[in-house]
Amino acid sequence: MADVTSDARLVHGSVKWFDPAKGYGFVVADSGGPDILLHVNVLRNFGQSSVADGSRIEVLAHSTSRGVQATEVTSITPPDNCATAELSDFATLDPEEVQQAPLEPARVKWFDKGKGFGFANIFGKAEDVFLHIEVLRRSGLADLQPGEALAMRVINGRRGRMAAEVFSWEKATLLEEG
Numbered sequence: 001m002a003d004v005t006s007d008a009r010l011v012h013g014s015v016k017w018f019d020p021a022k023g024y025g026f027v028v029a030d031s032g033g034p035d036i037l038l039h040v041n042v043l044r045n046f047g048q049s050s051v052a053d054g055s056r057i058e059v060l061a062h063s064t065s066r067g068v069q070a071t072e073v074t075s076i077t078p079p080d081n082c083a084t085a086e087l088s089d090f091a092t093l094d095p096e097e098v099q100q101a102p103l104e105p106a107r108v109k110w111f112d113k114g115k116g117f118g119f120a121n122i123f124g125k126a127e128d129v130f131l132h133i134e135v136l137r138r139s140g141l142a143d144l145q146p147g148e149a150l151a152m153r154v155i156n157g158r159r160g161r162m163a164a165e166v167f168s169w170e171k172a173t174l175l176e177e178g
Helices: 040-046 095-100 133-138 169-177
Strands: 009-019 024-029 036-039 056-064 067-077 103-112 117-122 128-132 149-157 160-168
Touching: 009 036, 024 056, 036 040, 036 056, 040 067, 095 149, 103 128, 117 149, 128 133, 128 149, 133 160, 149 169, 160 169
Parallel strands: 036 067, 128 160
Antiparallel strands: 009 024, 009 056, 024 036, 056 067, 103 117, 103 149, 117 128, 149 160
C-alpha cells in the first residue's frame, strides 16, 4: 500500500466495479470525490473474495500519495436493483420458506463466472449443490473461488439441490449470532 498522507475516515458509497481476477475495483463515495481503490485483500479481511457491482458499501479509507484507498470494509449490502430475470426454480417459492431453511456450511467446489454457475459441497454430505450467478448477485457476491467457505440456504429445485441464498462464512457467523 502507498504511504498514508492523512487520517482514516468512514466512507459510505457504492461499488463502481470489482474484478476478482485483477484483484481490485473501485468505490464511489456518496459524498463525491475521487474513486476509492478497493483491493481484494481488504475485501478478504471482511470475509469475501468478491462483491457485486452496485452493492452499497461502507469502508474505512485513507488518502495516500497514490490516491484514496480502502483499508477496511465495515459493511456490504447487495444492490437493490437486481434487474435480472428470476430463476424458474424460484418463481413459485415462498420467500419465507427460503428464510426458514437452515444455513448450511459449505465449500465451493468450482464456479465459472463466464458460464454463470458452479457447485459447492455441504460439509458432511456427498452431493453437489448447484450455485447460480443470479443467486450470488442477489447475495451481494460477484464470483467465488474454489475452496471458499460459505453458508447457504439450500432448496430442492426441479433439477436437484440448489442454493437459494449464499453468504460469506464470516457474514453467516454474524447472522447466526444476531
